[in-house]
Amino acid sequence: MTKSILIVDDQIGIRMLLQEVFQTAGYRTSLxxxxxxxxxxxxxxxxxxxxxxxxxxxxxxxTVIQKIKKMKINTKIIVISGLPEVAKQEMSGNLPDKIISKPFDVAKLSNMAEEILKKK
Incomplete structure (x- = not known):
């Protein structure tokens, strides 16, 4: 079965880029x-x-991570942050599976996602 990825970003260019990368890799994407x-x-x-x-x-x-945890959704999460250390402190007990800092390398993010999805 095809794995699905939800891409959440307020910049349309990043959403479109990541959608293209992950669809090309064979994933179903939503934005x-x-x-x-x-x-x-x-x-x-x-x-x-x-x-x-x-x-x-x-x-x-x-807030999104807190809501996902409360909904008891079994999904993996990668956070993209310009300030990963600040994000880690703010998320404290609600850490995602991975954090990648901005600007990010698309290939690195793709490999990270693939690794996480293989484990799931």
């Missing part, structure tokens, strides 16, 4: 521009991995 869209999507549609920009509108990355 969300903010934290509320991400939670609304996840409440209706399960997915295997969420790639989540930490600084997004409405619900930030930390």
């Amino acid at each position: 969300a521009a903010n934290g509320k869209e991400a939670i609304d999507y996840l409440s209706k549609t399960p997915c295997d991995l969420v790639i989540l920009d930490y600084q997004i509108p409405i619900y930030d990355g930390n």
